[in-house]
Amino acid sequence: xxxxxxxxxxxxxxxxxxxxxxxxxxxxxxxxxxxxxxxxxxxxxxxxxxxxxxxxxxxxxxxxxxxxxxxxxxxxxxxxxxxxxxxxxxxxxxxxxxxxxxxxxxxxxxxxxxxxxxxxxxxxxxxxxxxxxxxxxxxxxxxxxxxxxxxxxxxxxxxxxxxxxxxxxxxxxxxxxxxxxxxxxxxxxxxxxxxxxxxxxxxxxxxxxxxxxxxxxxxxxxxxxxxxxxxxxxxxxxxxxxxxxxxxxxxxxxxxxxxxxxxxxxxxxxxxxxxxxxxxxxxxxxxxxxxxxxxxxxxxx
Numbered sequence: 001x002x003x004x005x006x007x008x009x010x011x012x013x014x015x016x017x018x019x020x021x022x023x024x025x026x027x028x029x030x031x032x033x034x035x036x037x038x039x040x041x042x043x044x045x046x047x048x049x050x051x052x053x054x055x056x057x058x059x060x061x062x063x064x065x066x067x068x069x070x071x072x073x074x075x076x077x078x079x080x081x082x083x084x085x086x087x088x089x090x091x092x093x094x095x096x097x098x099x100x101x102x103x104x105x106x107x108x109x110x111x112x113x114x115x116x117x118x119x120x121x122x123x124x125x126x127x128x129x130x131x132x133x134x135x136x137x138x139x140x141x142x143x144x145x146x147x148x149x150x151x152x153x154x155x156x157x158x159x160x161x162x163x164x165x166x167x168x169x170x171x172x173x174x175x176x177x178x179x180x181x182x183x184x185x186x187x188x189x190x191x192x193x194x195x196x197x198x199x200x201x202x203x204x205x206x207x208x209x210x211x212x213x214x215x216x217x218x219x220x221x222x223x224x225x226x227x228x229x230x231x232x233x234x235x236x237x238x239x240x241x242x243x244x245x246x247x248x249x250x251x252x253x254x255x256x257x258x259x260x261x262x263x264x265x266x267x268x269x270x271x272x273x274x275x276x277x278x279x280x281x282x283x284x285x286x287x288x289x290x291x292x293x294x295x296x297x298x299x300x301x
Contacts, residue, residue: 054265058090058272065098065130069275070106076273077109081116087263089119090255090270091138097129097151100206107137107213114138118262122255123147123246128233132245133210136217140247142255143236149245152214153231154207156198161186220244 057080063069080086091110097103110119121138128151135141135149143149164170176182183194190198215225225244228234234241237249250258260268 053085054087054263054267055085055269055271056088056090056259056263057086058092058270060092060094060272060275061131061134062092062094065095065102065106065134067099067102067105070099070102072275074106074109076275077113080273081113086117086271087265088259089113089117090259091119091121092252093121093123093127093131093135094125095128095131095134096126097131097133099130100133100154100210103130103133104209104213106134107217110134110137111217120255120259122250122252123149123236124252129153133214136214136245139217139219141218141245142248142250143246144251145235145237145249147236148233149236149241150228150233151231152210152225152229154203154210155231156203158190159186160189218244 057077059073059077061069061073077089080089113119119138121135121141123135123141123143124147125144126148127135127143128148132149132151172186183190183198211222211225211229215222218225228241228244234245236246256270260266
């Protein structure tokens with residue numbers, strides 16, 4: 001049977017199209033695999049991939065202290081606590097502060113966590129206000145010599161847009177029952193009565209709780225701590241705060257070596273734990289000197 005030229009060409013064309021389809025499908029499958037791996041890697045599910053039997057989880061707290069970020073950190077650390085391959089946790093603090101409730105929650109959580117797994121606390125750039133509140137929970141407290149620490153104090157930001165509102169014709173109007181239900185307005189200064197009320201019932205109690213918690217965490221008396229409060233910030237290696245706010249000046253490399261020696265292992269993998277925040281629509285309360293995060297103080301409900 002004689003095969004004609006046009007039949008051979010048709011067969012070659014069919015084979016070419018089939019091969020092309022196979023290549024395209026292969027490329028698509030590879031792309032999908034890469035996408036899936038990248039997606040789950042970003043979710044932190046591949047953080048456990050390691051060649052060493054001994055692992056140290058590295059938590060980088062490098063955002064303002066919010067309830068949603070703190071909750072995410074604790075959820076990740078819960079999983080680490082259950083994983084026997086992780087022998088220790090390196091907690092790197094780099095936060096300007098934030099929510100007092102979130103700071104207290106994580107501070108207490110870290111102290112309890114120490115019962116199961118050791119935590120090494122290292123301040124690499126800043127542990128101010130709520131960030132220091134959390135860092136103080138772990139002893140010894142290591143810090144980079146140029147790190148900023150302290151800012152033990154409470155602040156309530158208030159922005160008065162009254163003059164601007166007059167120019168553009170905006171007038172505030174509201175209904176409220178109770179003399180102190182709305183102590184602050186964005187369109188007016190805080191009057192003396194409301195200023196005294198907010199200071200007495202909100203700022204001072206929060207400030208006192210802050211100082212007492214840090215004093216307890218650091219194992220010192222409140223009287224010994226007070227000279228280093230009032231919102232003061234310090235560079236970590238100044239002599240007057242040694243043993244008060246910071247225990248030892250070091251570097252991240254040296255801290256890692258200290259952890260290796262404490263585990264008595266040379267083959268140790270430091271695994272960076274990726275922290276993905278869950279969305280939250282709850283307003284956060286402000287207790288630090290950082291102005292990056294503007295917090296809504298104007299409606300107390």
